[in-house]
Amino acid sequence: MQLIDKSVIAGKRSGRLALNNSMKWAFFLCTTVGLVVLVTLIVDTLMDAVGYLDWDFLTSFSSARVESAGFYGAVIGSLWLMVVTVPAAIFLSVATALYLEEYAPKNRLTDFIKINVSNLAGVPSVVFGLLGLAIFVRAMAMGNSVLAAGLTLALMILPVIVVSSQEAIRSVPSSVREASIGMGATKWQTVSRIILPAAIPGIITGIILAISRAIGETAPLVVIGVPTTLLVTPDGVLDSFQAMPMQIYAWIKMPQEEFQYLAAAGIIVLLAILLLMNSVAIFIRYKFSQRY
Amino acid sequence: MVNIMTKEKNTVTRAAGTTVVEDRFRDSAADDGIREPVFKTNNFNLWYGDNHALQDINLTFNQNEISAIIGPSGCGKSTFVKALNRMVELVPVVRTEGEILYLENNIFDRKMTVEELRTKVGMVFQKPNPFPKSIYDNVAYGPRVHGIRKKKVLDEVVEKSLRDAAIWEEVKDRLNENAYGLSGGQQQRVCIARALATEPDVILMDEPTSALDPVSTTKVEDLMHELKKDYSLIVVTHNMQQAARVSDTTSFFYQGYVVEHDDTKIIFENPRDQRTEDYVSGRFG
Numbered sequence: 001m002q003l004i005d006k007s008v009i010a011g012k013r014s015g016r017l018a019l020n021n022s023m024k025w026a027f028f029l030c031t032t033v034g035l036v037v038l039v040t041l042i043v044d045t046l047m048d049a050v051g052y053l054d055w056d057f058l059t060s061f062s063s064a065r066v067e068s069a070g071f072y073g074a075v076i077g078s079l080w081l082m083v084v085t086v087p088a089a090i091f092l093s094v095a096t097a098l099y100l101e102e103y104a105p106k107n108r109l110t111d112f113i114k115i116n117v118s119n120l121a122g123v124p125s126v127v128f129g130l131l132g133l134a135i136f137v138r139a140m141a142m143g144n145s146v147l148a149a150g151l152t153l154a155l156m157i158l159p160v161i162v163v164s165s166q167e168a169i170r171s172v173p174s175s176v177r178e179a180s181i182g183m184g185a186t187k188w189q190t191v192s193r194i195i196l197p198a199a200i201p202g203i204i205t206g207i208i209l210a211i212s213r214a215i216g217e218t219a220p221l222v223v224i225g226v227p228t229t230l231l232v233t234p235d236g237v238l239d240s241f242q243a244m245p246m247q248i249y250a251w252i253k254m255p256q257e258e259f260q261y262l263a264a265a266g267i268i269v270l271l272a273i274l275l276l277m278n279s280v281a282i283f284i285r286y287k288f289s290q291r292y
Numbered sequence: 293m294v295n296i297m298t299k300e301k302n303t304v305t306r307a308a309g310t311t312v313v314e315d316r317f318r319d320s321a322a323d324d325g326i327r328e329p330v331f332k333t334n335n336f337n338l339w340y341g342d343n344h345a346l347q348d349i350n351l352t353f354n355q356n357e358i359s360a361i362i363g364p365s366g367c368g369k370s371t372f373v374k375a376l377n378r379m380v381e382l383v384p385v386v387r388t389e390g391e392i393l394y395l396e397n398n399i400f401d402r403k404m405t406v407e408e409l410r411t412k413v414g415m416v417f418q419k420p421n422p423f424p425k426s427i428y429d430n431v432a433y434g435p436r437v438h439g440i441r442k443k444k445v446l447d448e449v450v451e452k453s454l455r456d457a458a459i460w461e462e463v464k465d466r467l468n469e470n471a472y473g474l475s476g477g478q479q480q481r482v483c484i485a486r487a488l489a490t491e492p493d494v495i496l497m498d499e500p501t502s503a504l505d506p507v508s509t510t511k512v513e514d515l516m517h518e519l520k521k522d523y524s525l526i527v528v529t530h531n532m533q534q535a536a537r538v539s540d541t542t543s544f545f546y547q548g549y550v551v552e553h554d555d556t557k558i559i560f561e562n563p564r565d566q567r568t569e570d571y572v573s574g575r576f577g
Binding site: 175 | 377379384407408409410411414417421422423424434437483486490
């Protein structure tokens with residue numbers, strides 16, 4: 001008995017293959033749209049920046065005069081900012097993710113918290129700025145210091161790292177957890193020796209995305225009141241500082257056309273530093289992926 | 293349902309020269325008299341939420357014996373071995389009642405920590421589950437988590453464990469390679485070596501050969517036979533021939549009850565319960 005009509009199958013075959021092929025091209029086209037926009041943006045910025053991007057630009061402080069204005073204070077300030085933001089964010093987020101995935105009792109409260117952590121990732125950055133202003137700048141009297149801004153940005157990127165770390169921790173197979181626990185290892189030994197090393201590549205992916213967002217973020221810094229004109233670099237985390245996105249924003253607002261080119265140069269420097277930081281992270285991720 | 297409790301049967305001295313279904317693994321060591329119980333359960337009950345998964349289990353397992361646990365899927369045999377080292381409690385909704393005595397100590401007593409219990413009662417799992425680390429680091433993991441740091445001691449433990457697990461010759465030149473690069477059968481023997489490295493008293497095996505090919509299965513079965521000189525083994529198996537080949541005693545679990553527990557020879561040749569006979573002769577399950 002034949003349930004399947006072979007002629008129907010033959011008739012459908014060319015359609016299936018055509019769809020298969022066109023899907024590939026559709027996906028390729030979508031990828032191209034993003035790429036073209038990105039390349040245009042970078043090339044356009046580079047063209048604007050090219051005459052202004054020199055050693056003086058990197059070593060001079062900000063100035064109201066185009067010819068002497070530089071990016072030095074902003075670069076150093078942003079690096080200081082990352083020194084506070086990155087460790088604080090990584091430590092808090094990974095610990096939170098570990099608690100939620102490995103330690104917290106499996107109940108509705110935990111589920112509720114997990115959902116809300118993901119929702120937190122969607123809160124506009126300016127809201128985090130207001131939070132930082134109220135808590136760090138005012139209530140804890142840190143002023144517009146590196147510490148206040150760094151912690152604000154850390155809170156802002158926390159949900160991104162928490163969610164990606166949760167995902168990475170969850171993807172460690174439970175069979176290796178059981179193997180470790182079954183040998184009399186404690187929970188912490190299992191977490192530190194088995195789960196974290198296996199989850200690190202995924203966690204780092206989250207960290208890369210988060211840092212990329214933090215280093216270019218402007219709105220919270222505006223709310224906190226980060227200065228755009230400052231002729232010193234900070235000596236410690238309690239000092240006032242400049243930041244790259246703030247400086248770029250300030251230049252773009254200037255009426256003189258030359259400042260637009262300075263802003264372009266600033267954007268290129270910001271992108272370069274971001275790329276440098278990310279390559280370090282990608283290298284670490286690669287090192288860990290090798291072992292698994 | 294009739295629940296035949298046969299714990300008193302364990303203390304019966306086995307006649308010298310007993311032959312069971314298959315003789316390949318019999319040796320005199322299995323027949324030299326009364327052994328000390330290593331595990332003894334008293335009216336042990338376990339629930340997954342409302343599901344009464346294990347009901348009034350009264351069993352005794354002796355030292356230096358291989359005890360097989362057989363039964364159809366879902367009969368509670370895996371749950372039972374996982375209760376012996378309290379791994380079953382990783383499932384949040386589990387509730388237990390009754391006692392499990394490990395060398396006379398109730399494992400649910402507060403003075404016995406789960407870490408201590410699991411150090412003495414090792415486990416080999418159904419699917420090979422090596423850590424994503426080198427072969428050396430896999431085997432050294434247990435000693436390391438218990439605080440052994442000296443390289444020389446670790447080296448010796450790793451070699452001895454791998455030798456005991458009958459895989460040393462295959463991996464001695466690639467100890468620093470990732471254990472994931474081994475075949476399934478080799479991985480499982482590395483996992484057995486890993487369990488041996490903590491020098492436990494008892495090794496629980498939850499269907500240790502179900503994911504292996506016949507050649508690897510034979511190797512692991514040979515290995516079990518070697519291991520019982522130094523360890524007590526409690527082995528869950530789906531494979532009745534395996535139970536008949538390797539074990540000294542067999543417990544038949546059915547729907548959460550122990551239907552019959554006796555010398556393997558009796559279970560396979562002259563069972564007292566009709567259901568046992570039906571199961572071992574392949575009429576259901």
